Amino acid sequence: MDLSYNILIVDDVSDNIKVAMNILKESNYNFSFALNGKQALEIVKSKSFDLILLDIMMPDLNGFDVIKTLKKSQVTKNIPIIFLTAKADIDSITEGFRLGAVDYITKPFHPSELISRVSTHLELYRAKKVLEQNNLDLNVKIKHNETRLLSELEATQKEIIYLLTEVMESSSDETGRHIKRVAHISEFLAKLHNAIDDDEALVIKDASALHDIGKITIDRDILHKPGKLTEEEFCAMKEHTTNAYNLLKNSKRKLIQAGAIISHQHHEKYNGKGYPQGLKGEEIHIYGRIVALADVLDALTHKRIYKDSWSFDDAAKYIVEHKGTQFDPYLVELFENNLDDFKDIIEA
Incomplete structure (x- = not known):
């Protein structure tokens, strides 16, 4: 099983991206980055991610616009998104969670805070995917067993009919x-x-x-x-x-x-x-x-x-x-x- 994680960092300030990558570099993470919202939306079309760190204040498409688009897509709607931003007002935090973010980290943040929250949400996401797969496998097994049982019941019914018709033929x-x-x-x-x-x-x-x-x-x-x-x-x-x-x-x-x-x-x-x-x-x-x-x-x-x-x-x-x-x-x-x-x- 692949234990590495793919993380997309989206921020219009390249130094902020470098800081986040340096803090998280000791973990088993594969990084991609985007300098604006439009670029981020293009990247997710061709690559899957386990987590997105998303800034809010960006030109053209801000972070709220990006998350709205991601949540509309069947492919990307379940990717956990953490807002990593300098916007610390209560209205922005409330809006971030309302739009579907799993967490909201305000700048400046402590490195251990970022490491801990990223690790927690990656593990939760991986566990959720494993659970979904197990449920899928279980449903497949249940359907297989139901099909087998129905086939056996139908075969039994046909056998009963065959035996009854043999009796009829003889009489x-x-x-x-x-x-x-x-x-x-x-x-x-x-x-x-x-x-x-x-x-x-x-x-x-x-x-x-x-x-x-x-x-x-x-x-x-x-x-x-x-x-x-x-x-x-x-x-x-x-x-x-x-x-x-x-x-x-x-x-x-x-x-x-x-x-x-x-x-x-x-x-x-x-x-x-x-x-x-x-x-x-x-x-x-x-x-x-x-x-x-x-x-x-x-x-x-x-x-x-x-x-x-x-x-x-x-x-x-x-x-x-x-x-x-x-x-x-x-x-x-x-x-x-x-x-x-x-x-x-x-x-x-």
């Missing part, structure tokens, strides 16, 4: 490929939305894997029935949305909370005729509206135990025809404008 006709396609469709659709940033789109992607997690609570005979469900069976099937929400709703974790919303609302319809709550329009969370479209698109274009697959064109036609009834019209517009990209995801 229903959902497949891992369906879940991945819905996730990619949802993310892509979210990124097209002008009110959703990439980070939130990623949340929707990861949480969408939970959209049908409630099916683990539904009787397997209903889940795997090859034909049309009876009204009673369909009522039982619809319970998977509420059951999933009740399973996930108490989590404080971002991804699980998003999963609770998606699993609860992805069968709601824009016209209010969906289930389980009959929500309408923007009463349905945007997460639910996005995954609703993604889920239907993938379900239509892939074979299920109770139906054959549709072509992408037929599925796209169905979605467009249900714009504003089943699906959010803005999302359908985004879908229509990017059909080739959605087709690539479906056929991947």
Whole structure:
């Protein structure tokens, strides 16, 4: 660590500068000097200082003018300034401290007084800089630890989602490929939305894997029935949305909370005729509206135990025809404008 100090002495009388330098020369100080205020302000632009000894009575720019300028600059505002001057009236002393000087020494002064005060303020300034650096380092460490912990929490949430979807796959006709396609469709659709940033789109992607997690609570005979469900069976099937929400709703974790919303609302319809709550329009969370479209698109274009697959064109036609009834019209517009990209995801 460099223990030397840089001091700037500003005085329009060169003999006064020599006196100060001679008094302080035994210490480990590097001196610069200026014979007027304008010269001093030029010097501080190219060199850093730990202390400035500043006279007040100088032509053109006096000491008060100089300190005002120094305190306005982010680079120089914290440099300690000691007024070293013959002005000993109370008004000048008061003004000097008001403008931000750390000390005020009147001429003539005793050498030991100058040595002591200069040493004290240099040490205080160095200690302050060390403290600021330590605080900066501490803040960096804290932010690093926070980032690491958040990453670990997010990884844990994703692992929980992965385990839950594995359970779902084993108990229903959902497949891992369906879940991945819905996730990619949802993310892509979210990124097209002008009110959703990439980070939130990623949340929707990861949480969408939970959209049908409630099916683990539904009787397997209903889940795997090859034909049309009876009204009673369909009522039982619809319970998977509420059951999933009740399973996930108490989590404080971002991804699980998003999963609770998606699993609860992805069968709601824009016209209010969906289930389980009959929500309408923007009463349905945007997460639910996005995954609703993604889920239907993938379900239509892939074979299920109770139906054959549709072509992408037929599925796209169905979605467009249900714009504003089943699906959010803005999302359908985004879908229509990017059909080739959605087709690539479906056929991947």
